Amino acid sequence: MKDVKKTELHLHLEGAAQPAFIRGIAAEKGVNLTGVFDEQGHYAYKDFSEFLSVYEAATSVLQTPRDYARLLQSVLEECAEQGVIYTELFVSPEFCGGGDLTAWREYLHAMSETAEAMRKQGIDSRGIVTLIRHFGADRGKKTAICAAETAGGWITGFGMGGAEAMGKATDFAWSYDAAREAGLGLTCHAGEWGGPASIRNALELGVTRIGHGVQAIDDPALVEELAERGVTLEVCPGSNVALGVYPDWPSHPIARLRDQGVKVTVSTDDPPFFHTTMSHEYDRLADVFRWGEAEFNQINQWAVDAAFCDAATKDRLRREFA
Secondary structure: OOOOOEEEEEEEOHHHOOHHHHHHHHHHHOOOOOOOEOOOOOEOOOOHHHHHHHHHHHHOOOOOHHHHHHHHHHHHHHHHHOOEEEEEEEEOOOOOOOOOHHHHHHHHHHHHHHHHHHHOOOOEEEEEEEEEHHHOHHHHHHHHHHHHHOOEOOEEEEEEEOOOOOOOHHHHHHHHHHHHHOOOEEEEEEOOOOHHHHHHHHHOOOOOEEEEOHHHHHOHHHHHHHHHHOOEEEEOHHHHHHOOOOOOHHHOOHHHHHHOOOEEEEOOEOHHHOOOOHHHHHHHHHHHHOOOHHHHHHHHHHHHHHOOOOHHHHHHHHHHOO
16 A cells, blocks of 8 residues: 555654664663663553653653654655655654743754755655643643744644543643634544543634544544534544554444544554554555545545645645545
8 A cells, every 4th residue: 555645644753753763862862761662672561651651751862953853854754655745743842842932943943944855855744733731731831832933834733642531621722722823723632532522622622623533433423513513533543453442443433433424534643653554554444444545535635625734735735636
């Protein structure tokens, strides 16, 4: 499936760092990452809580704007290898300068230059500034200020990741209001662990997209509402199976949601953590649900429609999937 053109809306920049890349950066800086990798060199974790801890430990070696520029280049090269022509990446000022606006500008400048260079090589991208839910609402406000002050160019969206069990999405209403006023597209992780209620709570923030959102399948009225409102789900099936949200691919609700009129897209979330790629996701969808060219074309059209980019870019992308 590498030759099939693809769009991806839900990709965490740090979470897409290959283990070899992180080990290389750690060796350069003399950082000890004991416990982060297993004997095979893969990221080592047993559950979602450990996943977050390992994720943050691996991220800790990325300490400078140059580190992030190198990371972005590496990730976009991998995306292109998988046939992706457009991707949106979650990136947090928390990890790029500790939420300080001046530091964030320096990181963003380095990443924007890399994104522009990679665009000329055929892989387009945009950044979604992401607050970390389990860091709390006050720190979320700092992230929102960073987003609002640097909106435009590569930064076109605002979202929230982290542990869904921490409070409610509406606790971060101030941050979302600030991002909306800055003209950023809005998305929010929900319905991965928090059930249908977490999705309903996220919808109150005025988002047009939901990260994951698959647990909507447990609430028929919510499925109908998502379909009627045209809310797009950034679905990451391989991630959901790897983390135990669903026991296996046949149990995953992506096909049922699509059949009931919900706009679904396909992404990898944190691909090396879940031993997946966009090509692998497409292969499994074809094998398990018998999806073919028509279905893949449709989900890519939905992704383009929901993308946080300008009209000219959308028109160009639509022609790729016409």
